[in-house]
Amino acid sequence: MLASQRRGEILAIVEERGAARVSELVEQLGVSDMTVRRDIERLDGEGLLERVHGGAVAVAPRVTDEPGFTAKSTLMTAEKEAIAHEAARLVQPGATIGISAGTTTYELARAVREVPHLTVVTNSVPVAQLLHDSPVRPVVVLTGGVRTPSDALVGPVAVSALQGLHVDRLFLGAHGIDRSAGLTTPNLVEAETNRALVRSSRSVCVLADHSKIGIVGLSTFLDLADVDTLITDPGIPTRARQVLEEGVEHLVLARAARGRGPRSEEAG
Known part of the structure; x- marks a missing residue:
């Protein structure tokens, strides 16, 4: 070596x-x-x-650190795919869903791109491009705004574009998840845009691998108590799992099974 x-x-x-x-x-x-x-x-x-x-x-990450989309896409790939496939089970033909920016939510977009008659509201440039190039060509509503290192469109234009829109379920990524701080991001403007996405949705499903647990970014955009479903992987520590079971309505652990595709267990 x-x-x-x-x-x-x-x-x-x-x-x-x-x-x-x-x-x-x-x-x-x-x-x-x-x-x-x-x-x-x-x-x-x-x-x-x-x-x-x-x-x-x-080294503890600084609350203002914001890795780029390409850098994050190489991390926890198996876990992200398992989480995305589990989340895809919640997407029915004809649904209207929201997909926030992020590499795990991008994997979800890949998993649902052939669901018929799907309408997707997103502020993610990579998600919009992926769905535009899919065989089924779902209806994609892409918000405007300023582009961040994570390829999210954020800011007043994005927030304005989301006003008056309504989605059945929002699939939301996060930079960090903490018992006290909730869901956080290093980017203040992205936090406001994520709040607008949450306001437009009837149900919120958070997609986050275990490396996000315990991380605290600069700005909170959602409390744990307001999460309907959190899908993560079995790598979370036992104590963190107990905290999440107490904090969210449904906790799902998506496990990648060799040769048989992802499988899951619901906790709590």
Whole structure:
């Protein structure tokens, strides 16, 4: 394994677990204690993790960090696909749905693009393009506004375009989900646009993989108590699962089963 690949493995392990001991990394990677310590020191110097006594911890994301659509689309791909396929079961022919910007909601758009007589209201440029190029060509209402790094159209123009629109169910993504802060985003203007999407919907279904749990962005746009359905994956910690079961009406864990497609369990 090249040094760069090894450091990438260390970073992935630390980010997934939140922290890792040197001894654990030595055993998992099959390298010396000194090699792991040098790698941790290098990653710490680059600001990718934080070196602590005996190991390393993940760097907490800043509340204003906003990764781009392309960067996020390479993360948690299996989990996002499983979540999207579970959410697609809620979409009936002839329905009018809302799809917010995000990479998991984009996977939902891919999963429903052949549902007949579908009308989609979205502020996501990639979602609109995907549905426009689909064989069935559903009716797509794309809001206007300023384009964010996550390829969302936001701002007063987007909010104005959503006024007077009504959808049966909104499929909503989030930068972070927290017990106290609720659903958050680093972008203040996107938060306001998401609130407008929520106001236009009869029911809200949130799509978020387990890496979003515990993350707090700059601005809250929805409280947990106002979520009708939250679809995530079984990677969420036990305590977080208990909090979500108490906070939302329906919690669904979408699990990707090998060779048989996604399967799910409803919690709570």
